[in-house]
Amino acid sequence: MRTFIRGGRLIDPSQSLDRVADLVIVDGQIEAVQSPDATGPAALDASSDHAIDARDCLVMAGGIDVHTHIGGGKVALARLLLQDLTDGPESEFLPSPTVAAQRYLQMGYTSCFEPAVLPCNARAAHAEMALAHGLDTGGYCLLGNDDLLLQMIGDGVPQVMVNDYVAAMVAATQCIAVKVVNPGGINAFKYNVRDLDVDTPHPRYGVTPSKIIRTLCRAVYEIGLPHPLHVHCSNLGVPGNIASTIKTIEAADGLPIHLTHVQFHCYGDEGPYGMSSAAQQLVRAMQKHPNVTVDVGQIMFGQTVTISGDTAHQFANHRHAKPRKSALVDIECEAGCGVVPFRYRRRQFVHSLQWAIGLELFLMIDDPERVFLTTDHPNGAPFTSYPHLIRLLADHSFRETALAEIHTDAAAASDLSGLDRQYTINELVAMTRVGPSKILGLGDTGTLRPGVPADVVVYPQRSTWDQTFAQAKYVLKSGRCIAGTDVPSTGSGRPQVSTAAESLHRTHRVDLSLDKSAWKSIVRRYPAAGSSSLGRLAISDDEMRTQLGSTLVNHAPRPRQR
Known part of the structure; x- marks a missing residue:
């Protein structure tokens, strides 16, 4: 079976591809890129082949979200807490995995990664993600607040023993990467320590967050995980926390490190409100340390819910809950969880400044393969706000109009008005496809390269960027049309899947x-x-396939380092 995507503008920065051409798909894989008037063996046989008209359309690989909370205990707890705020599984900020998959596919995303898979809850997390029909998923194993690891680091065991433990936990939880949330701080919170800065010793184990980061960065690198240690830094949301964020970068000792939702970790403490943007400081740190990648965690205005393993931060923040309720959970010897509903307000200084800081980071970081599009769904905003966010990045006049609508003091305190950069379509594709695939080591995802599975999206070019990226015309998964405005539906009320x-x-x-x-x-x-x-x-391969209903995609580690 051959499929021809005809006459679209094919975009893949990994191949320096940006031209009008036909994409040829054979048996679920991309076979070739050819000129629209090609004849011969690759020409369309109308009697046996399928053609998709992509004229006046953008054609690219399926999107990849490196950080979105779509499965696991914290999400289930949030749904339970906020039943009165949601419309069942159709909630905008807490959709069920099945509905989340539908919405991601409609926007042209084909792969999403849950960044906080707690080992004792990994089975449930994978079971939920398996209900995200049509999406590829993966998880990051949550370590760095578990008693055994802290005990091992505190006892000074050889690095090779830590490496074996980290490898064992990643394998047991069927994950692709390792994440640490507020290193040591969640565990310290159980001893009534409310703040644990990067150089502060843990009250029981004596280890500092910087030591935890250094040890885990080395373990992740030495066991060969492609994705760097995924770090939720200390002091999330605290004015002046840029100092601890830079200390976290330095703790990696030059090894690869990924800082997540950095907008929440990029604050100074200057100005009349005691809070200021530190985006320029982080950008300078990234220029100095090429081992660092980030995702932004952009906030958008409106109602959402914050869900996090950072119980210390969620405890400090629960008094700001909208509506006035929250849930904080101590998860035995492994971690914690906090759920706090929240509304970001356009005319509130702090919220406006947070919005501006996120955009500053996107626009100041030159390399789109080192900064990734996230809202830390649902913490900063639902992932369904991505098309609006893309327009803010790619349309300067639209961004200027939005800037004029926020709190005036926040607008004055921001450098955003002086940034006239507009993301190009190639930069958008690099940030949402090529870069995420590279940093996760996915290899055959995020590209239109011949020989890879045909995860392809076709967007009609509409009058604005948000309209273009809000609804794909076709979404192909391994060469099969599974979503889009022109794909037949089943009458489920959400026709585009x-x-x-x-x-x-x-x-x-x-x-x-x-x-x-x-x-x-x-x-x-x-x-x-x-x-x-x-x-x-531990979850076996057979259980993943037969009981959780998922096909495993194995990625080889890099050779172990010693």
Whole structure:
């Protein structure tokens, strides 16, 4: 079976591809890019082939969201807490995994990654993500506040033992990466320590957040995970926290590190309100440290809910809940969780400044493959706000109009009015496709390169950027049309997703091998400081396939470093 996407503008910065051409798909894989008037073996056979008219359309790989909370216990807890704010699974900021997948596909996204898979809840997280029909998913294993790791670092065990433990937890949870939230701070909160700065020793284990970051960065690098350590820094949301963010970068000792939702970690403490933008300081730090990548965590105005493993921050923030309710959970020996509903207001100084800081970061960081489009869904805003955010980045006059509508003091305190950069379509594709694929080590995703699975989206070029990216005309997954305005529907009330999507779900993970003696040693040690036995926690490949209904996509690690 061949499919021809005819006459669209094909865009793939990884190949320096930007021209009107036909895309040829054979048996679910991209076979060739050819000129629109091609004849011969690759020409269309009307009797057996399928043609998609992409004239006046943009054609690119499916989008990749590197950080979106779509599965796991914290999301379920938020849905339970906020039943009165939501319309069942159709909630704008807390959709069910199935509805979230429909909305992502409609926007042209085909891969999404849950950044906080707690080991003791990994099975439930994967089960939820398996309901995201049509999307590829993957998870980041949450470490850095678990008692066993803190105990090992505090005891000064050899790095190789830490490496084996990290590899074992990533393998047991079927994950692709490692994330740390407020390193050591969640655990310290259980000892009634409300703040743990980067150089402050833990009250029980004596380790500092910088030591945790240094150890985990090295472990992730040495066991060969493609994605750097994914770090939610200390002091989230606190004025002046740019100092701890830069200390976090320095703690990596030059090893790859990814800072997530950096808008929340990019504040100075200057000005009459005691809060200012530190976007320029972070940009300078990134120029000095090429090992750093970031995603922004842009806030957008309106109602949402914040869900985070950072219980210390959520406890401090719960008094600002809108509506006035929250949930804070201590998760035994592993981590914590906090749910606080929140409304960002356009005329409130802090919220307006947060909005401006996020845009400053997007516009000041030159390399679109080092900064990624996120709202930390749903913490900064629902992911459905991405088309609006793209227009803010790509349309200077639209951005200037929006800037004039925020709190006047915040607008005056921001450098945003002096930034006239407009993202090009190639930069947008690099930020949402090429860069995410590269940093996650996905290899055959995020590109239109011949020989890779045909995860392709066709956008009609509408009058504004937000209209263009709000609704795809066609979304193909492994060559099958599963979503889009021109794809037949099933009459479910959300017509742009086909039943073909229901049979398509893949889980990306890194296929780590572990020495049997190392595994047995960790299995013996784990129950003394863990929530359960490691044997019961571990998810087998067979369980992922048969019980959770997901096809595993294995990615090879880099060779182990010593």
